[in-house]
Structures are given as C-alpha cells and as structure tokens.
Amino acid sequence: MHVSEIEVSLDTRSYPIVIGQGLLKDQALFERLIRGKKVVIVTNETVAPLYLAELESTLSNFDLLSFQLPDGEQYKSLEYFEKLNSFLLENNCGRDITLVALGGGVVGDLVGFVAACYQRGVDFVQVPTTLLAQVDSSVGGKTAVNHPLGKNMIGAFKQPQAVVIDTQTLSTLPAREFAAGMAEVLKYGIVFDRSFWQSLIDDKSLITALDEKSLVTVIKRCCQIKAEIVAADETEKGARALLNLGHTFGHAIEAEQGYGVWLHGEAVAAGMVIAAKVAELRGYLSEDDYQEIVNTIASYDLPTKKPESMQTADFVKHMKRDKKVQNSVMRFIIPTEIGHCEIMDDLTAQELELVLK
Numbered sequence: 001m002h003v004s005e006i007e008v009s010l011d012t013r014s015y016p017i018v019i020g021q022g023l024l025k026d027q028a029l030f031e032r033l034i035r036g037k038k039v040v041i042v043t044n045e046t047v048a049p050l051y052l053a054e055l056e057s058t059l060s061n062f063d064l065l066s067f068q069l070p071d072g073e074q075y076k077s078l079e080y081f082e083k084l085n086s087f088l089l090e091n092n093c094g095r096d097i098t099l100v101a102l103g104g105g106v107v108g109d110l111v112g113f114v115a116a117c118y119q120r121g122v123d124f125v126q127v128p129t130t131l132l133a134q135v136d137s138s139v140g141g142k143t144a145v146n147h148p149l150g151k152n153m154i155g156a157f158k159q160p161q162a163v164v165i166d167t168q169t170l171s172t173l174p175a176r177e178f179a180a181g182m183a184e185v186l187k188y189g190i191v192f193d194r195s196f197w198q199s200l201i202d203d204k205s206l207i208t209a210l211d212e213k214s215l216v217t218v219i220k221r222c223c224q225i226k227a228e229i230v231a232a233d234e235t236e237k238g239a240r241a242l243l244n245l246g247h248t249f250g251h252a253i254e255a256e257q258g259y260g261v262w263l264h265g266e267a268v269a270a271g272m273v274i275a276a277k278v279a280e281l282r283g284y285l286s287e288d289d290y291q292e293i294v295n296t297i298a299s300y301d302l303p304t305k306k307p308e309s310m311q312t313a314d315f316v317k318h319m320k321r322d323k324k325v326q327n328s329v330m331r332f333i334i335p336t337e338i339g340h341c342e343i344m345d346d347l348t349a350q351e352l353e354l355v356l357k
C-alpha cells in the first residue's frame with residue numbers, strides 16, 4: 001500500500017496528514033498516532049454502518065466507546081455539542097481520552113469543538129470520509145457549531161493530533177456529496193494554483209470516475225496548500241482568510257435556506273461565482289477567466305447561481321455578521337486571476353445589488 005504523509009508544522013502542535021487506500025485497517029498507524037489508552041469514536045448514523053465496525057476492529061487494543069450523531073448539517077449544533085459532552089461525562093471520560101471523528105465535515109467540526117472544550121481540551125484525531133473533509137475540513141483546526149443566526153459562529157481553533165485519510169471511503173460517497181467536495185478543491189485552484197486548476201479541467205473524467213491515482217494527487221495537493229497556509233497563519237490574522245473565497249456569500253445561503261438545504265460545497269460554489277462576478281465588474285478579473293470559472297464549476301455539477309428566492313437584503317443580513325468583518329466593514333475574497341485572490345473591503349451597495357441580481 002502506498003502511503004503519503006504531509007506535516008502541518010505548528011511547533012509542538014505539529015501533526016501528520018496520512019493519506020492512503022485502506023488506512024482504516026492500519027492498526028500500527030493508529031497505535032502510533034493515539035497517545036492514551038481510551039478512545040471514543042464519534043460518527044453518524046450513515047457512516048456507522050459503513051465503517052464503524054472496521055475502525056473498531058483496528059482500534060481493538062484501546063479501551064473503546066462509540067457515539068453516533070444523527071446525519072445532517074442541522075446537528076452541528078450546541079444541542080449535540082452538549083449531548084456529546086454528556087456522553088463523555090456519563091462514561092467517566094477523563095483528560096486522557098482521544099476522540100476520533102469518523103465522518104464528514106459535520107462530524108469533524110463538532111468533535112473538534114468538543115475536543116477543544118471537554119475538560120478544557122483533549123486529544124482528537126480526524127478520520128475524514130467525505131471528499132470535502134479530506135481536502136479541507138479535517139485539516140487546520142477550525143472547529144465549530146452553527147447558530148441559527150450564522151454558520152460556524154461558536155467554535156475554537158483546536159488542532160487534531162493527526163489526520164488519517166483513507167481514500168477507499170470515497171467509494172461509497174453519493175455523487176452530490178462528491179461534487180460538493182469538488183467545490184473546495186476548485187477553490188484551491190482559483191485562490192492559489194493555476195496549474196492545479198488546469199489539471200482539474202484536464203483530468204475531470206478521471207477524477208469523477210474516482211480514479212485512485214488522480215484522487216490521491218488531488219487530495220495531496222489540497223492538503224499541501226492548506227497545511228502551508230495554516231502553518232503560516234493558524235488563526236486567520238492574514239493569508240488564511242483567502243481560504244474563505246465564496247464563503248461570505250455561501251454561508252449566507254446556507255443559513256438563510258436552512259442548514260442542510262444547500263450543501264456547504266454547493267453554497268460555496270455559487271458564492272465563488274458571485275465573488276468572481278464582483279471582480280470581473282471591477283475589471284480586476286478578465287472576462288475569459290470569469291467564464292472559465294463559471295464553466296468549470298458547472299462542469300462538476302455544482303450551482304453557479306444563488307437561490308432565486310434570496311434577495312440582496314437576505315445576503316446582507318448574514319454577511320454583516322461574517323467573521324471577516326472588521327470595524328463594521330465587510331471584507332470579501334475576490335479572484336484577480338485564476339490562481340490569485342485578494343481581500344477587498346470597498347464593495348459598494350450598488351455593486352452588491354448588481355452582482356446579486
């Protein structure tokens with residue numbers, strides 16, 4: 001089995017991202033990565049029947065418990081944050097526990113936040129099973145739950161002990177979820193790397209056919225980019241904000257439509273098109289690049305338009321609370337060419353009205 005390893009360099013909190021096919025079965029790997037004796041696997045009702053027994057068998061030398069969440073973005077909530085904490089207390093889990101997040105970004109974000117808070121912080125390991133979680137959410141330590149008034153509004157920066165990516169798990173992922181993960185993959189191309197972007201166009205049929213070599217190449221490149229950005233700016237004081245391309249609009253769509261109605265990746269896809277339109281209207285982005293962004297996003301079966309029902313005021317209401325707001329000024333990430341983005345803080349109400357038409 002070929003296994004790749006990428007390090008997220010954060011001094012004493014550095015950790016590996018291990019990528020390979022069949023890693024859920026790698027007993028020696030997990031025994032190397034987990035410090036204590038007691039492990040709680042947290043997963044959800046969809047992932048459990050697919051992968052829980054396999055991981056439990058791999059971790060059979062640990063004192064093991066498991067906890068299942070219902071499936072859905074709406075359960076990335078304070079209510080389920082409390083339920084998981086209660087489960088840990090009821091089972092007398094101490095500070096030496098390791099939480100293992102087995103699932104997509106919803107499980108990973110919630111478990112990470114519990115790991116940040118339970119008894120003021122315990123170890124956790126990310127075992128992402130969606131494309132989105134493998135390329136983005138499992139890396140970098142942004143953990144959170146949603147609030148009815150905004151996405152990821154209550155959370156913490158808490159880095160995992162390790163990220164273990166078993167690419168085999170993608171074989172059971174529904175097509176709509178795969179496409180949602182591709183939105184974040186395309187984001188890396190638009191923000192940081194034009195030649196990576198080009199490869200996503202050239203290799204589209206291999207990628208969507210889940211060709212193992214192509215998938216590993218894509219996952220590795222995304223993890224490398226994210227690891228570099230996080231190492232340079234862990235808590236988003238500067239460059240890390242670029243990873244938010246499309247999210248200011250996307251988070252507004254998710255919250256306004258009701259969590260889970262639009263998938264995170266779908267909302268980000270539409271948000272990236274809106275951000276690209278802002279840039280094109282300003283003359284910062286060429287018409288050709290704008291059109292290439294729209295066409296490529298559409299080619300991966302992702303939306304390129306906002307929900308019809310949403311008006312400018314519905315966006316503004318949410319965007320005013322965006323975490324990038326500084327001194328009451330909204331800030332947006334916009335592409336100036338494919339492979340390069342900048343932060344913009346002078347979008348006018350008229351421009352906003354125009355792009356959201």
Ligand SMILES: NC(=O)c1ccc[n+]([C@@H]2O[C@H](COP(=O)([O-])OP(=O)(O)OC[C@H]3O[C@@H](n4cnc5c(N)ncnc54)[C@H](O)[C@@H]3O)[C@@H](O)[C@H]2O)c1
Nearest residue numbers: 046071104105106129130132133136137142169172173264
């Ligand atoms: N922390 C971060 O840096 C970060 C980055 C990006 C996104 N996110 C968050 O991640 C969440 C979205 O994550 P997601 O797209 O993984 O959604 P998700 O966690 O809801 O998973 C998507 C769906 O796939 C199912 N699933 C998971 N693995 C599967 C598998 N291998 N086979 C079959 N079904 C499987 C899940 O049960 C769910 O129904 C959002 O809450 C978003 O805000 C966080």
Ligand SMILES: O=C(O)C(=O)C[C@@H](O)[C@H](O)[C@H](O)COP(=O)(O)O
Nearest residue numbers: 136140142151152240243244247323
């Ligand atoms: O890791 C980051 O930084 C990101 O912005 C990655 C995003 O894809 C992700 O959706 C993140 O959770 C958004 O963060 P938020 O701070 O806008 O809630």
Ligand SMILES: [Zn+2]
Nearest residue numbers: 184247264268
């Ligand atoms: Zn995202």
